[in-house]
Amino acid sequence: MLVNGVWKENWQPVQAKDEEGRFIRQTSPFRNWITPDGAPGPTGVGGFKAEQGRYHLYVAYICPWASRALMARELKGLKDVIGVTVVDPRLTDQGWQFGGYPGADEDALNGARYMHELYTRADPQISGRATVPVLWDKHTGTIVNNESADILRMLNSAFAGIVNEGPNLYPESLSGEIDSLNEYLYTDLNNGVYQAGFASSQAAYDEAYNKVFAALDEVDSRLADGRVYLFGDQLTETDIRLFVTLVRFDAAYHSLFKCNRNTLRAMPRLHDYMHRILALDGIANTVNLEHIKAGYYSIKALNPSGIVPAGPGEL
Numbered sequence: 001m002l003v004n005g006v007w008k009e010n011w012q013p014v015q016a017k018d019e020e021g022r023f024i025r026q027t028s029p030f031r032n033w034i035t036p037d038g039a040p041g042p043t044g045v046g047g048f049k050a051e052q053g054r055y056h057l058y059v060a061y062i063c064p065w066a067s068r069a070l071m072a073r074e075l076k077g078l079k080d081v082i083g084v085t086v087v088d089p090r091l092t093d094q095g096w097q098f099g100g101y102p103g104a105d106e107d108a109l110n111g112a113r114y115m116h117e118l119y120t121r122a123d124p125q126i127s128g129r130a131t132v133p134v135l136w137d138k139h140t141g142t143i144v145n146n147e148s149a150d151i152l153r154m155l156n157s158a159f160a161g162i163v164n165e166g167p168n169l170y171p172e173s174l175s176g177e178i179d180s181l182n183e184y185l186y187t188d189l190n191n192g193v194y195q196a197g198f199a200s201s202q203a204a205y206d207e208a209y210n211k212v213f214a215a216l217d218e219v220d221s222r223l224a225d226g227r228v229y230l231f232g233d234q235l236t237e238t239d240i241r242l243f244v245t246l247v248r249f250d251a252a253y254h255s256l257f258k259c260n261r262n263t264l265r266a267m268p269r270l271h272d273y274m275h276r277i278l279a280l281d282g283i284a285n286t287v288n289l290e291h292i293k294a295g296y297y298s299i300k301a302l303n304p305s306g307i308v309p310a311g312p313g314e315l
Contacts, residue, residue, distance in 0.1 A: 010093040028147035058134040061288035062295025064244035065148035066133040072155035074282030077165030089295030189215035197257030252296040
């Protein structure tokens with residue numbers, strides 16, 4: 001991780017843990033927003049105006065948080081507005097690196113070898129982990145935001161004056177319900193699988209495991225009335241948040257993270273729901289099963305042999 005702008009130790013998956021052995025996720029340090037006129041957003045400072053070609057995303061196909069941003073970029077027609085660089089899915093002793101794997105990119109924009117170099121360019125004294133996604137401002141040479149929830153929401157609306165395409169992922173009429181279900185899914189499922197996988201005590205694992213499957217049962221029941229998406233016929237950001245976990249479940253979380261009560265395939269409604277979203281225009285471009293498997297199974301703390309399983313071969 002970075003300590004006062006210097007990389008100090010080999011990358012470790014467990015960011016922090018509490019006294020009970022629960023995995024605790026790091027808080028994102030860059031929280032500025034792109035807005036239509038450059039005014040400040042809900043957090044951070046102003047000066048980041050929505051402009052064609054000004055911004056760039058750094059992502060990993062393995063990462064569900066980065067995939068949120070990729071999905072919004074596709075759904076909102078922003079491929080020609082915001083560029084993308086994909087890192088090597090395999091985690092190294094210095095964290096994310098560029099190039100060196102099929103489908104991974106060199107950093108043509110900034111010439112960095114490792115993601116942490118971009119963090120120190122943005123803040124020479126930064127301490128913490130260098131995560132993805134990163135939303136980069138090419139004009140000022142800095143990180144706008146590295147919180148996927150913020151990026152997902154700003155991509156939904158900030159560029160409407162440039163490209164006005166795709167569904168409104170955060171309609172005002174559903175905002176309260178979206179916020180509530182987002183929080184539940186994040187706590188018990190999106191982050192819950194990580195809390196199960198990186199638990200350092202049996203009690204912490206059991207707690208996370210039970211939350212994960214209670215959440216899966218809950219959303220499965222929600223779909224029992226035949227609705228297309230979580231809120232009916234309206235695709236929202238909550239569907240994106242759920243999808244990125246579901247699409248990784250059988251390939252990584254079921255086995256490597258010990259979330260093994262059942263596979264997603266054993267829950268037909270949820271499996272079909274996942275495929276409905278996967279079939280939306282552009283979404284398949286955001287999913288790379290080989291990167292997902294190569295990335296998760298490169299985590300030495302969980303898979304010291306580095307062997308990547310042959311299956312599943314399809315979603």
